[in-house]
Amino acid sequence: MKLHKQNPIPDIPCKHMEGLVNQLGDGTLGPLKRSFTELHVKSCPQCSLFLENLQKLHCKLQSSSEEGLSEETLSRIRAKAVLFEDETTEECESE
Amino acid sequence: MENALPSLPTKAHSKATSLPNVATNRKVHKTVMPSTVQSKDSLEKLITKELPMLYRVAKRLVATQDEAEDLVGQTLVKATRGWENFDGSYPKSWLVKILKNEFLETLRRKKARPLLVEIDEAHWNSLPDGPLAVDHLEVSEVLAAVDKLPEEYRLTLVLFDVEQLTYDEIALATAVPVGTVRSRLFRARRLLRRALPAYTA
Numbered sequence: 001m002k003l004h005k006q007n008p009i010p011d012i013p014c015k016h017m018e019g020l021v022n023q024l025g026d027g028t029l030g031p032l033k034r035s036f037t038e039l040h041v042k043s044c045p046q047c048s049l050f051l052e053n054l055q056k057l058h059c060k061l062q063s064s065s066e067e068g069l070s071e072e073t074l075s076r077i078r079a080k081a082v083l084f085e086d087e088t089t090e091e092c093e094s095e
Numbered sequence: 096m097e098n099a100l101p102s103l104p105t106k107a108h109s110k111a112t113s114l115p116n117v118a119t120n121r122k123v124h125k126t127v128m129p130s131t132v133q134s135k136d137s138l139e140k141l142i143t144k145e146l147p148m149l150y151r152v153a154k155r156l157v158a159t160q161d162e163a164e165d166l167v168g169q170t171l172v173k174a175t176r177g178w179e180n181f182d183g184s185y186p187k188s189w190l191v192k193i194l195k196n197e198f199l200e201t202l203r204r205k206k207a208r209p210l211l212v213e214i215d216e217a218h219w220n221s222l223p224d225g226p227l228a229v230d231h232l233e234v235s236e237v238l239a240a241v242d243k244l245p246e247e248y249r250l251t252l253v254l255f256d257v258e259q260l261t262y263d264e265i266a267l268a269t270a271v272p273v274g275t276v277r278s279r280l281f282r283a284r285r286l287l288r289r290a291l292p293a294y295t296a
């Protein structure tokens with residue numbers, strides 16, 4: 001099934017560039033590889049769209065880390081830790 | 096304190112010999128960074144700071160909130176026991192490594208949640224022609240797709256894209272070379288895109 005027919009550009013990167021574009025998005029490329037990859041992305045609509053989507057996904061995922069921990073969950077986890085600690089200590093002592 | 100920050104902890108832990116080669120990675124820390132504190136904080140301080148991170152990662156590994164709480168609880172117990180032998184470097188990696196080991200231990204004990212390997216990588220070649228409509232995706236939809244990834248890809252992706260660990264930190268946490276982190280991330284993203292709603296219609 002073909003979705004999004006209104007936009008003909010697929011966001012599938014050139015095969016030989018996929019790893020480099022990933023790393024460009026991650027900011028882990030050295031200067032030479034970075035400028036080479038940036039140059040390619042600028043002139044290649046597919047890789048450009050691929051990078052754009054990678055970055056959007058990254059932002060969405062990153063935003064999920066803003067979810068904090070409720071006091072209730074926090075204290076439940078702490079309580080469980082204490083409980084587990086007791087359990088294993090008892091096992092040791094009973095030997 | 097030493098002048099230069101050692102790139103990796105090289106002592107105390109038995110697995111130190113198989114630690115990843117980080118020398119080629121950009122993110123080798125030349126200066127002391129907050130995430131790699133050399134002066135050991137107190138365990139309590141570290142746990143208070145990283146508990147939300149541990150819980151979020153745990154939730155991606157197990158099926159229910161209750162299991163996630165158990166997993167983090169077990170992690171805290173092990174962290175408390177191992178604290179004395181921990182050299183203070185890469186505290187996040189240290190905690191995640193404990194969490195991961197506890198997760199694997201749980202799996203072994205009660206076969207908790209089978210590792211999901213639902214996505215066939217070959218499908219990459221049969222993706223729809225149109226672009227992925229990322230803008231319309233809810234965060235929860237993206238996370239649901241993340242949960243379908245094979246475990247090692249899922250963990251790597253979550254540590255990098257959600258928790259912002261560096262390649263080096265992830266390499267330490269998951270006990271693999273940096274090159275493996277890189278390739279897992281790259282594959283995880285391929286699979287993720289395939290698992291997203293826009294592609295599974």
Ligand SMILES: [Zn+2]
Pocket residue numbers: 013014017040044046047048
């Ligand atoms: Zn291209």
